[in-house]
Amino acid sequence: MHKLVVISGDGIGREVVPVAVEVLEKLLPNLKTVKAEAGWDCFQRHGAAVPEATLQALRDCGAGLFGAVSSPSQRVNGYRSAIxxxxxxxxxxxxxxxxxxxxxxxxxQGVDLIILRENCEGLYSGREHLEADGVAIAERVITRDACxxxxxxxxxxxxxxxxxxxxxxxxxxxxxLTCGLFRDTCLEVLEGEGWAAQLDERLVDLxxxxLVQQPEAFDLIVTTNLFGDILSDLACHWSGGLALAPSLNWGxxxxxxxxxxxxxxxxxGSGRANPLAAILSLALLLRYRWLDEDNAKRLEQAVESFxxxxxxxxxGVDTTRVVREGVLAAL
Incomplete structure (x- = not known):
């Protein structure tokens, strides 16, 4: 039996996640879901953006869907982004x-690429401090193990x-030092497994x-946390924007x-939230976590058909309903 922790999160997460779960249940009738909390609203209610119960539920089930998170632009004592x-x-x-x-x-047309990025370190490691009045320092952490x-x-x-x-x-x-360690470690692993002929490198600005000029020339892009975050948002323009941008956090x-x-x-609350990115994120879960390529393809083909x-x-103004009904019908 497949088990899924369902975390709607904030804002439109509460609108797109139920649709995505309904679509997955049509593919997997025996799916067991477990509801959990995380996000800014959760922090305001409980003083924790990610309660320990949510983490334990994810450990127990091994798979989850997270809808969206709101994060304040200024520092709030005790709060850090839930994701x-x-x-x-x-x-x-x-x-x-x-x-x-x-x-x-x-x-x-003709674009088909995947961006793989390190997900826990880099400038998102959370190591920031004020060195002096008017001087803030963020530390970029790169480790050989993560690379x-x-x-x-x-x-x-x-x-x-x-x-x-x-x-x-x-x-x-x-x-x-940091990008050098990333580069050298990845080269060592990939070349050691016989992929030297397929390897190339790019500086992030190039x-x-x-990616703007000729996205179809890329296949797999491998990079660090911040660079990958920015490049993937840039690249998703070619798939139709953020409304069709899925991702998988993979451990x-x-x-x-x-x-x-x-x-x-x-x-x-307007009905305009598009659940396609949430639905397509579940296709990634099917393919890479549950190793169910057949259902992953069925889900993606249903989106394409819709x-x-x-x-x-x-x-239009009924986007959530239109997408829900259309994808379910295509399945």
């Missing part, structure tokens, strides 16, 4: 972000999709330019599916 806490506490050390062309909604874990996950994905190209993205010319024996979009307070039949990129 960052879950990534680090559960050692979800790899983030997987596919970008592909879809019918109607994509600005360009090796990322490279090993890259091997899994590269073998599964028979990757034609693996591009390491870094800034080792400016950050020779990679950003080329050992545990994974947390997460649509990339935020809590979108400006449209919360988009083709709908024939429009904007689903």
């Amino acid at each position: 960052l806490q879950m990534r680090q506490a559960l050692q979800l050390d790899v983030n997987l972000r596919p970008v592909r062309s879809w019918p109607v909604v994509s600005a360009k 090796k874990a990322l490279a090993l996950r890259t091997l899994e994905v590269a073998k599964a999709r028979n990757a034609r190209r693996i591009t390491l993205v870094h800034k080792a010319n400016i950050l020779p 990679a950003a330019l080329q 050992q024996g545990i994974a947390l599916a997460e649509p990339v979009h935020g809590s979108a307070p400006d449209i919360t 988009l083709q039949q709908e024939g429009r990129a904007d689903f």
